[in-house]
Amino acid sequence: MSWKAIDALDDARDATTSLLLPFDAGRWARLAFIALFIGGLGGSGGAGSNTGTTAPTGGGSTDIPTDSLPGFVTPENVFAAVIALVAVGIVLWLVWMFVGSVMQFVLVDAVVTKDVHIRKPFRERFWLGVRLFGFQAGLFVAVLAVILLPVAAVLLGSVAVTPAVGLLAIPLVFLAIALLFVVAIVMQLTTDFVVPTMIAEDRALLSSWGRVVPVFRAELSEFGLYVIVRFILGILASIAVGIAALLALLVVAIPFAIVGGGAFLALDAANVALFSTAGLVVFGALGVLFVLAAIAVGAVVQMPVVTYFRYYSLFLLGSADDSLDLVSQFRSDDDSSAPEGPTPA
Structure with a gap:
């Protein structure tokens, strides 16, 4: 017995290879830019390690001398800056x-x-993106409300904290985890199958969900297998991308370390404090440039994986319903040749 969810893996691999090879810097850069917003930043967690330079070594003090700080650095200004940064971050x-x-x-x-x-496609698909964003935001708010409602009831005093309430919290935690798991699957199915349906038949999002639900029911085992395979491959790909991105970042960090060391020696020779305005500007600029370089590296490394997974979902959707097949011309079934790569842009 042949599984469509398994056969689609080979088709996705061939299509991804034909799209990315022969190498074209412009095409890779554009795909990496797209993948940057879709795949997220897997390597962002490593940035936190750079803040650990104040850890005590030996018995020395870790306090920063306040007399070396610029005059505008006050507790009030720092608090206001933190609030502003949080708002800007949101x-x-x-x-x-x-x-x-x-x-x-x-x-x-x-x-x-x-x-x-x-x-051009961003302009053309703008309003479809608005609908998808509205759906995701609404789902997020609904789930957040369901999870936080019991917490708010306790914090606001509507429900007294008793041992019975504490015991009730245990199944609620598992219920919240199950709810998040279901929502994650819904979000995955939306981006993998509903989005292509919106394009293929020019439908709204909810109408597209109504269109693909019968397809899911007719091929329940195939899409169930897809969810499992997609989950396992996602974990393996995340590990591989993380390792590759880390190795690439180590190479990228070398010139920044050299420049940063040279800047430190230059400031020290000029008797300029590290936390002076000049020092903060120099090392702040280096930090921003390194973060941008890290983002670029992460986007390029994860781009082939993002591309492959999108092909995977498209090939399975087309196998399950011919009218939703957007990649029929790229199939390698029946001894047909693999799809030819695009001409360089």
Whole structure:
């Protein structure tokens, strides 16, 4: 017995190879930019280790001399800056999520046509992205409300904290975990199958869900296997991407370490404090450049994986329903040749 969810793996591999090879820097850069918003930043957790330079060594003090700080650095200004940064961070996160919603459609257009562009398909798919973002945001708010409602009831005093309430919290925790798991599957199915359906039949999001649900029911075992395979491959790919990104970052960090060391020696020779305005500007600029380099490296490393998974879902969807097959011309079944790669842009 042949499983469509397994056969689609080989088709996705062939299609991904034909899209990415022969190597074209412009195409890779555009795909990496798209993948940046879709795949997330797997290596961002490593940035926290750079803040550990104040750990005590020996018995020395870790306090920063306040007389070396600029005059505008006061507790009030620091608090205001933290609040402002949090607000800006939330806004940037929402913008990032919205752009990522539109990029889901841009990626489908790119892998289907093998003509990778960003601006034109972004404009064309803008309102589809708005609908996807609204759906994701609404689902997120609903789940958050369900999870936080019992917590709010306790904190606001509506429910007294008793041993019975404490015991009730245990199944609620497991219920919340199960709810998050279901929501994660719904979100995955939405981006993998509903988004292509919206493009294939020019439907709204909820209408597209209504369109693919019968397909899911008819091929329940195939899509169930897809969820399992996609989950396992996602874990393995995350590990591989993380290792590759870490190795690449080590190489990228070498010139920054050299420049940073030279800047430190230059400031020390000029009797300029490290936490002076000049020092903060120099090392702040280096830090920003390194973060941008890390983001670029992460995007390039994860791009082939993001592309492969999108092809995987498209090939399975097309196998389950011919009218939703956006990649029929790329199939290698029946001894047909593998898809030819695009001409360099």
